[in-house]
Amino acid sequence: MxxxxxxxxxxxxxxxxxxxxxxxxxxxxxxxxxxxxxxxxxxxxxxxxxxxxxxxxxxxxxxxxxxxxxxxxxxxxxxxxxxxxxxxxxxxxxxxxxxxxxxxxxxxxxxxxxxxxxxxxxxxxxxxxxxxxxxxxxxxxxxxRENIRERTQMGITERIKTGKWRGTKPPFGYDYNNGDDVLVPNKDAETVRKIFELYKEGYSTYALAKMFDLKGDKQVSDMLSRVTYIGKLKYNKEIVDGLHEPIVDKKLFDEVQELRKTRTRATSHKSQYLLTGLIYCGLCGAKMRYQKWSGGRVMIYCYSLDHSKPHLVKNPNCQNGKLDAAEVEEVVVSDMLKLSKEYEVIEEKSEQQNQKGFEAMNQRKSVLEGKLKSLYNLYASDTNNSVLLETIGEINKELENLNTQIEQYTLKNTRAKDMTARAKAFKSVADSWEFMSFNERQKTVREYIKKIKISNDYVEIEYNDLLTLQ
The missing domain is CATH 3.40.50.1390 (Resolvase, N-terminal catalytic domain)
Structure with a gap:
């Protein structure tokens, strides 16, 4: 200007x-x-x-x-x-x-x-x-400059001790109330709760990151470990009560921490079996395990029958039988590949319409910003013009509403595209399965299968949400 x-x-x-x-x-x-x-x-x-x-x-x-x-x-x-x-x-x-x-x-x-x-x-x-x-x-x-670090550290410590937020970028799911120096749950708070619940149900951090369009599984892992979500604040090794509203119930948070320890131990050494961690007894609900028998044969049986680990026993009188692991894996893989071949990728019908609406809003935004710059110039020459001032206020308000709409459209379209991309990836599993390494197959199974229940000679496969929508 x-x-x-x-x-x-x-x-x-x-x-x-x-x-x-x-x-x-x-x-x-x-x-x-x-x-x-x-x-x-x-x-x-x-x-x-x-x-x-x-x-x-x-x-x-x-x-x-x-x-x-x-x-x-x-x-x-x-x-x-x-x-x-x-x-x-x-x-x-x-x-x-x-x-x-x-x-x-x-x-x-x-x-x-x-x-x-x-x-x-x-x-x-x-x-x-x-x-x-x-x-x-x-x-x-x-x-x-030489003293700012020391003052900042002291200031942050004192703020946290009184339950106030440190003033840095708030965690996902919260906004920062500058007036009260506390965190306030925002529209993403429900997403945070859902991530904790789904992780407890068995979803991996990788699957959750893709599902909610987050920045990789590391962001999900960081979220799952944040005491901020249960109303606490952490600085260095000190944890104190915060003044902000919790997003996640402490019972759920503690359960997730125990699960993370279990899964960390499970993944610290790579399993040699395809379905490890996914198979459960359909009769008593206990987890099931692989066991090598003499002659190289591998069987799957219920942990309730394994008295060496009493904490995993659900019913010591469970009547579930032992099944050949190769047969179970063949049933599971065949069903998944059959579903992959038959899976229909449903494109978002409103995608084109959404794109046109998105472009129209951006064009309108450019027009309004141009008008605003011109009005600033006019107002500089005529500061007593109340009509100009009122018009500038109206344009600023319209721009604010427009930016909110653009943000919502962007989020919706991003998630829709991600769901479509995941669906297309599943559609290709059947064609690429034979070319995958064992680790890739294991990862693929965990990506699309939530839980497998075995009741004697009956296998029930529970797929993740993406595959149960059709």
């Missing part, structure tokens, strides 16, 4: 840069609107008899970084030798970052012999006092 005013040339043809910034919520910054800042800066120029000046207006940009179009233009023109001084109404209009402020003062302004003036703070680097202040600021900035 540019709004340039040219007056009489000075002797060296260099101009004064009047920098103006308003945040994204500029209408709430009383006294610092574009119009108010422009008026103060032009009065300063009139008082100082400065005729050659240029306005650099960044409307709707945060001061937390220097990624602003007019700030970039100002820096570029300073480096080209076109600017002799920069004036702002208040120091935080230049930047809210101490690091960026020091960078501008030392590496941009001072390095190019450009003076800097902030009216509110009476800060002027063209004077000996102002130059000394830049040096003092640099010393304090260095001191701050």
């Amino acid at each position: 540019r709004n340039i005013r040219i007056g009489k040339n000075t002797s060296n043809n260099k101009k004064t840069g009047l920098y103006i910034r308003v945040s994204t919520n500029f209408q709430f910054e009383e006294g610092y609107s574009v119009g108010a800042q422009t008026e103060k800066l032009e009065k300063y120029c009139n008082y100082q008899e400065i005729d050659n000046y240029d306005l650099y207006i960044d409307g709707g940009y945060s001061g937390s970084n220097l990624n602003r179009p007019e700030m970039k233009r100002l820096i570029k023109e300073i480096q080209e030798g076109k600017v002799e001084s920069v004036v702002v109404v208040k120091l935080d209009r230049l930047s809210r970052s101490q690091k960026d402020t020091i960078y501008l003062l030392e590496d941009v302004f001072e390095a190019n012999d450009v003076g800097f003036i902030s009216l509110n703070e009476n800060f002027d680097t063209t004077t000996p006092y102002g130059k000394a202040m830049v040096g003092i600021l640099s010393v304090f900035a260095q001191y701050e």
Whole structure:
């Protein structure tokens, strides 16, 4: 955005840069609107008899970084030798970052012999006092950098001890309430609960990551170990009660931790059997195990009949028989491959329509953002125009609603595509099975089969949700 005013040339043809910034919520910054800042800066120029000046207006940009179009233009023109001084109404209009402020003062302004003036703070680097202040600021900035880690660690410890969130990015399923310094469950909280429940039912972290469109099984593993979800906070080795609302019941959380230990032990050494961990007794509900017999034959039988592990016994009088492992595996694999061949991949019928709607919303967003930039320019010239201000507010509100809709569409389409991709992957299992290694076959079985129940010579296969929807 540019709004340039040219007056009489000075002797060296260099101009004064009047920098103006308003945040994204500029209408709430009383006294610092574009119009108010422009008026103060032009009065300063009139008082100082400065005729050659240029306005650099960044409307709707945060001061937390220097990624602003007019700030970039100002820096570029300073480096080209076109600017002799920069004036702002208040120091935080230049930047809210101490690091960026020091960078501008030392590496941009001072390095190019450009003076800097902030009216509110009476800060002027063209004077000996102002130059000394830049040096003092640099010393304090260095001191701050050296001590920030220590202060941060102390601050985090104290916050956590009182049950408040540390102020960093909140865990998945929570938002951060900056006013109360606590975590608040958001729309993803139900997903977190579902992940704990499904893991307890036997789903792997890999399957859950794909099901809920997460960043791999590591994210799921991290979630399952977070005490934050039961209302606790952890810092280093210390765990304290948090002020936030729990998402997961403690009983479920503890059960999941025990399961994770069991599964970790189970996967620490690779099983030599295809269905390990998936087979259960259909009569008493106990787990079933593989056992080698003499002559190399391998059988499957109920843990209730294995008195060496009493904690796994459900019914010591279980009448389930011993079955040949090769026969059970053949039944299971044949059924899975048959289902794979017959499986119909149902594409999202509304996918094209959703895509058109998504494109239309993005086009509308671009139009609104263009209008907003134009209105900022108009408002800079006419700060008393209440109609302009009202229109800007309405567009901001529409943009906010539009961004929410775009986010929802993106999430829905991503999940739909993931389900379709998983379905297509299952469809290809029948064709690729004979080319898979044992580990790949074992992983495939766990991906699509939830549980196998054996009742004497009857095998019941429970597939994961993806395969039970049709």
